[in-house]
Amino acid sequence: MTVTAEDSDLSFSRQALKKGAKNLQFATFYLGQELFGINILQVQEILMDQIITPVPLAPPFVSGLISLRGQIVTAVDLKRRLGIDKESQYEYAYHIVVKGIHSISSLQVDRIGEVIAVKGTDLDPPPDSLKGIEIKYLEGVYPLEHEILAVLNIDNILEAN
């Protein structure tokens, strides 16, 4: 895999997140009307209109495989993974390619939002129940002016149960 160069950054960001260091940036996106964020250091790129090859017998939250410049990337149906929506229709076919611990995967989302910078110290621990999402999938929450940004724990989301 080709994530060597950024690995150090990545682990740094994970540490930073834990320690509540300052000035974190989150790539945000929407699932339905809800705003979510991913640490921008874990985001590799954003793709549109991917042809997905379904994988028989795979867990339901895996929508299939997509090709990314010769690499094969597992596409995750994020709505199903988070248990938000069993129907999992997506407004636009956006894929956020993220770097997990073992490999890269893509997360299907509805719409792409802005990049939001926050102070790490302002990140609150996730509440016990947020939009019905299992707590292990959340890194924390950050209250914005009009909404709440839920920051996702990508490592746990990409972990096979």
Added chain:
Amino acid sequence: MSDPQSADDLAQRLVTELMFVQNGDLKTIGKMLSWVKGVEDPAMQTRLVPVAEILGRMTIAEEAEYQSLFATLAQRLEDFQAEGVKRETPAPVSDPAPIPPREEIPQNESFSSGRELTEEETRMQDIDRDLFLEFVEESISHLQSIELDILSLESDPANKTIIDNIFRPFHTIKGVAGFLALKEVHQVCHDLENMMDDARRGHIDVIGPVSDVVLDAVDLLKKMIASVQGVDNPVRQLAAFQPEVEVFITRVRTTRQNALAKGGRQSAASAMAQPVVQPAPQPLPVQSIPSTSAPVQSAPAMDEIRPAAPPVELPVSGNPEESSAPQFTGEMAQAPSTESIRVRINLLNQLMDLAGELVLGRNQLLQKISTIKEEIPGLVSVVQQVDRVTSELQESVMQTRMQPIGGLFSRYHRVIRDLARNLGKQIELHSTGEGVELDKSLIEAMTDPLTHLIRNAADHGIESPEVRAKAGKPPVGKVTLEAYQEGGKVRVKVADDGAGINLDRVKSKALEKGLITKEEAVHLTERETIDLLFQPGFSTADKVTGMSGRGVGMDVVRMNVEKIGGIIEVVNHPGVGTTFFLDLPLTLAIVPALIVMTGGERFAIPQINLLELVHLEGQETADSIMRVRGSEVFRLRGEMQPLLRLGRVLDIQHKSLSGENTSVYIVVLAAGKTQFGLVVDAIYDTEEIVVKPVGNLLKHLPVFAGATLMGDGRPALILDVAGLARSANMVLGEEHGVGTLKDKDVSTKGKDDQSILLFTISDKEQFAVPLPLISRLEEVDAGKIQHAINGKVIEYRGDLLPLVFMEDTVPIEPPPQGREKVTVLVFELERNVGLVVTKIVDSLEMTVRLDSKSMSQKGFSGMALVQGKPTAFVDIYQLIEMIYPDWFRREKQDRQRIRDPKDKIILLAEDSNFYRTMEKNYLTQEGFKVIEVEDGQKALNYLKKHPVDILVTDIEMPHLNGFELSQKIRADKELAHLPIIALTSLAHEEDREKGRNAGVNAYLIKLHKEELLQELHRLLHQ
């Protein structure tokens, strides 16, 4: 800077450089060395030898030595300059300054172990990691070359070139090890180098103990070098070897000493030619010497500048060409000439990905411009060029992972040599095809299996010289190792000209180990017998030798070969030899694969698993595909093969629904020994596919081996054929597994015959039950079947008879709609129960060889071919329990159950294969451990040797019948108390009486499962 032009120029420049050079400045020293070596004038070369030697030594010197070397060199250069000025012509050859002997590093100076480890550590940190890796890799290949050379030297001990070839690697490794502060490696090499130097001079011959010690040195060095691979602090790691190294060095010195005393075949001649040499050096101390003590051998003999130095002990080299010190630096300086370069494997993988992507891009480009390319002049040729280059690029990138298999082969020469010596045999290894290239990871994966096969060939295959002589064979056995490319695979052949596999011995061993029964042993074909070798826990060695019998069996060999997608085959020629064939894919990363489609998706099937493609149409389909106990099978050239439908296995929609009257594409596949047909919707082409891993979210799916990108850029999944077979519950590696169901129905009547009743539910499948279990057959109107609370019933003899419908219980084809009449088979099992079937086919007596191992479906006891049709044998007890779990509960509760049936061993004596299989099924289902024998005599023999808890015996058996057996048991003091259950079809009261008189504890009529179990538990409980 250009190279020096004259002697003067050279001397001047060397002096200048020397003013600035510092210890460890390899670049400068290397530059100086290359100047010195670059001199073309032979006379001047000779004069420069000492300079080169000192420079060479400086590259590896520790600080203390460096200082003295520096002083020496300065002196030398001064002399040289003075000489050059004095004489316009180069100094005559006859006037060489005394050349110092090859370095003898005083151990207390350079490598005192306690000395500032921190400094060594700091040094290690400074050392380029790559250099260290290079060292490890290079050393290993050097060591391998030594091994080979030693072996060839044994047949030609006087060959100077070979001796040189052995000397040099030791020297090189020593040099680099010194540079890297790998003290222990350095020490070993140092002593070996000295010994080999004696050999070069002809003072000793490299035979017997000398070659042994060289080989052992290779082993020790390999071990040490392997231990530092990937270690953070190699210096510290190696310190652990210090005691071993000391002992070894002592041995080397003793060996060398003894060899010197003996003298080499050329020693006299050498002494004449080189008067300087002292052929009989002073004896070396041979006692164990700690490394920190005074040097074992004399210190550097630079007499002329260090007069106080100890006397020269080693003969001085009289041959400057052989001067070895510059070797190391020479190689360092000549780096550009090396033909290889170290590349991270990650980078290669990335290159591979990119090349793959380029291919996809090219394909898309070709597609997009296909309509317009004619419009732009010249475009066609450009596109063709891009097309071609892309293909070549991809090929070349793939080549980067390939390595010749010769590197692997070379190590077996050594293995064979050692084995032959230890086994007291004479064996030669012939290898060909070293140039055949395989993926690096495959070569690594092949190491263990090949080692095992080679060992087997030497140990079990090749006979002792005496035996060979008797057989009229040459005394020297031959093991052949061959690699060649064939189709898309590489075939590796391991052959010996030994005794071949003794099938009888294999059988008896398998019997002994309980892998097969006596009955099976009789019927095993040669192929099946050889397959026993691959059963876990099998070993034919009569005695466990040090070479084989290490607990790693052929089963592991096969597993390893299959793990990398290979196949292993054995060809046995009794008396002439054994040959193993390993068919391997060229690479793990790129495999030829067949692309198929099912449910609208493409899947790739690795070609190595592919046997053939079958297309059935219309009537053929109906004739060839059958259903047996709910599973499909199809007939391929008279053999029944299990059939899987890919769409069903993967649980995806596909168009062919039942396979009837439509055309069916079957891909016949093999995984291990399991063969099966896979029904797919369509078959496309074969392609070379690049195997890519799937993410960890999908790793757990056993039916996929990975994914690949298709020509259109879309991913497709690669099927794991073994995983498919496993997911369909096919037994892998079992000889009796599906796929080898041969026609086993024998029409001749024998004493093993069983009465069975054949019936059908639908007309596609045939079932059988043992006739003795059935009390009546009743044909009834289907309309008379009534619904009761817990199932369907019918009025029977004034009572309600509970009914069993197989189609509701086990996965079989449903009966035809609207049956007017059905047949009820009535079983008397505690209470009556009726099995509803559509049609009675026949009742017959025949020998049944029940294949129970391929049976995984509950409700059936096994499967056999009856009248040419695969027939599933119904286990009526299980079937009833599946429908009426409480049916036998009363008995179960009443039964005084043995708490741990698996601790109880039942000896089952029964000559009928059929009953034995049935009875064994009943007993093992209950959890007992069952030993099967097929007559009374064998039962008695077994009992005398092994502990058994209870005997279940037939009465009518050959050799010793059940009555006689019981009498003998009761008459035996040891066995007198063994509980005996007689299980027989002799139902007369007088027979019962006879049984009681013979000492039978329970006399049961065949074959009532519950009764049998009840008696077993009762007797065992007492």
